[in-house]
Amino acid sequence: MVASACLPRVGTAQDSKTRLILLGTGGGPRPRRSSSAPAQVIVVNNAAYVVDCGDGVARQLVLAGVPLAQLRHVFVTHQHSDHNADYGNLLLLAWTAGLRTRVDAWGPPPLEQMTTLFFEMNSYDIRTRIADEDRVPLRPLIHVHELIDGGLVVEDDSVRVTAALVDHPPVVPAFAYRFDTPDRSIVVSGDTKPSEALIELARGADVLVHEALYDAAAVDRLVAAVPNAARLKQSIVSHHTTAEEAGRSAQRAGVGTLVLSHLIPAEDSLVTEQMWIDAARTHFAGTVVVGKDLLEI
Numbered sequence: 001m002v003a004s005a006c007l008p009r010v011g012t013a014q015d016s017k018t019r020l021i022l023l024g025t026g027g028g029p030r031p032r033r034s035s036s037a038p039a040q041v042i043v044v045n046n047a048a049y050v051v052d053c054g055d056g057v058a059r060q061l062v063l064a065g066v067p068l069a070q071l072r073h074v075f076v077t078h079q080h081s082d083h084n085a086d087y088g089n090l091l092l093l094a095w096t097a098g099l100r101t102r103v104d105a106w107g108p109p110p111l112e113q114m115t116t117l118f119f120e121m122n123s124y125d126i127r128t129r130i131a132d133e134d135r136v137p138l139r140p141l142i143h144v145h146e147l148i149d150g151g152l153v154v155e156d157d158s159v160r161v162t163a164a165l166v167d168h169p170p171v172v173p174a175f176a177y178r179f180d181t182p183d184r185s186i187v188v189s190g191d192t193k194p195s196e197a198l199i200e201l202a203r204g205a206d207v208l209v210h211e212a213l214y215d216a217a218a219v220d221r222l223v224a225a226v227p228n229a230a231r232l233k234q235s236i237v238s239h240h241t242t243a244e245e246a247g248r249s250a251q252r253a254g255v256g257t258l259v260l261s262h263l264i265p266a267e268d269s270l271v272t273e274q275m276w277i278d279a280a281r282t283h284f285a286g287t288v289v290v291g292k293d294l295l296e297i
């Protein structure tokens with residue numbers, strides 16, 4: 001068990017109030033041994049802002065030491081299952097863990113329909129627990145906001161959240177999010193090809209968490225065992241950003257720290273941590289961090 005106090009820390013904001021924890025750093029929906037599906041949490045003033053809800057996100061929050069009852073906002077970058085498979089489960093399981101306060105959920109359509117259908121699917125359990133365990137009704141706590149364009153998403157006393165439309169065909173819209181807190185600015189790319197809109201959003205940020213693909217040969221190894229290998233490879237290579245290109249975007253945006261996450265491939269002994277770093281450093285002069293589950297930055 002990893003206690004939050006023991007999590008490795010990197011970067012320059014060790015004593016700041018804003019915490020960024022990578023919850024899941026492997027790209028793609030296929031469950032893996034060594035990395036969870038994409039998710040990260042930003043914690044400010046005891047409120048958790050979760051970005052993406054890959055498989056296992058609630059469990060990863062527990063392992064990171066973030067109380068589920070602190071869940072305040074959920075941001076979905078786009079509607080691919082490696083980013084939304086546990087969206088509903090996060091809401092439900094946070095409620096079972098003691099959540100009694102409002103949660104706002106933000107993301108592309110059909111987020112509203114997904115939420116409605118999820119609660120319908122789980123209505124028996126929710127109804128039973130309200131009657132049997134004296135819990136507050138769950139559905140009224142959840143406020144869904146569908147996003148179709150970039151710009152200001154939400155602003156409160158702790159955080160200003162803005163979004164940019166990124167380029168991840170055929171999934172439209174797909175968003176990157178920027179979080180400006182009193183002490184830090186953090187950008188999460190979501191999934192995207194190299195994107196001018198992302199570079200603008202990330203301009204001058206302290207930390208850019210960017211998705212990263214290693215190279216075509218690594219993708220060949222990744223898809224080797226699946227029946228739809230050729231089409232899947234074409235999809236992966238054309239909808240994502242290489243680590244080298246992520247470094248180029250980070251350099252152009254002038255960010256301080258580039259965090260490579262949503263790694264493709266996530267488990268490949270032929271692609272070492274140093275190789276990821278070297279690829280990103282081809283064009284980026286700042287700090288490069290290779291994402292690992294439960295790493296705090």
Ligand SMILES: [Zn+2]
Pocket residue numbers: 027028038080082083191262
């Ligand atoms: Zn993805």
Ligand SMILES: [Zn+2]
Pocket residue numbers: 078080168171191
């Ligand atoms: Zn995607």
